[in-house]
Amino acid sequence: AKVLGGFAKAVGKEKVLGAFRLGTKEPEKERGRTFKDWLLQYTDNEMAHGIFDTIVSTLAAAHAYEISAAAVFSFFVAMKGFREVAIPPRGNRVNMENLAKVITSNGGDVWTNCPATRIVVGGGKATGVVVQKDGGEVEIASQVVISDIGPKATVELAGEDKFNEDYLRDTRTKLKPKPVTMVFVASDRPLWLEGEPAILMVVGARRITSVIPLSSISPQLAPPGQHLTFCFGSPVSNETRMDVEVEQGQILLDLKEQFPLFEEHGRVIKFDSRNIDDELPEMRARVGEGIGIETPISNLYNVGDACPAPGYTGSNAAAETAKRVAGIVGKRFKPGKA
Known part of the structure; x- marks a missing residue:
């Protein structure tokens, strides 16, 4: 506003x-x-x-x-233009752990550090997945497979030959991933003196577009006795791979200009640059782009920010797709053995 x-x-x-x-x-x-x-x-x-x-x-x-x-x-x-900003006070991992508790308390199981290596497809439908576990491979049969690794990676796991050309074309042309350079800055004094629990949007900088004073929202996220500021930097073009070294250099100049206390009181503790071809870019699709949750393979669905409903983006889009797919699965399938 x-x-x-x-x-x-x-x-x-x-x-x-x-x-x-x-x-x-x-x-x-x-x-x-x-x-x-x-x-x-x-x-x-x-x-x-x-x-x-x-x-x-x-x-x-x-x-x-x-x-x-x-x-x-x-x-x-x-x-509604993101009227509120939500930052988990103890980080996102706690949210995932709470979700895992719900699954296990309802008779399910959650495996971590078990990457999927293949989506099993037979007769035009998904029938399970193969994962790495305890040094070996385990095949898990299932009625439905839901993938949150992005449509391109999903195609790789299932096999490109299992998809029609129209779908493959869409994965190449409709996703429009977003590159980003993020930076965490620790300081012994607040860099943004008016730092309320909100997003500061920066106009006219080289790269920095938004700043979040994390320690104003959740002090426990900062190093002991310090303040923690989180900045997003956007390249001039989101259409091509960015030069990471150039982007980080431009952000450093922005920090010095936008926050006069940075040079004396602040220090960069981490840069995190994500390019358009990274496994996990800032977003897999910009607003107005993306592909559907259903695939040409029966019983195989995508969820995540690459498959947004109109107007949605980011984690909100991911949550909306998960809810939508859960609704479809609940109607089409009954719990039981695959």
């Missing part, structure tokens, strides 16, 4: 709110133009464009000149 307010001041409140209202009511009308081109209809104000490029890059996984206006409007309709 604060960012939208700044945009409204830059171009005129009524103009922006009116145009946005129309866009969110009929997002499909804007499918033929990028969000930047849509915005140029109303203003060429540099600050306005900078604000929205930061918003879109941070939340929708692409720059304003790379994503359709229709996709951006569908995001604001579906996700």
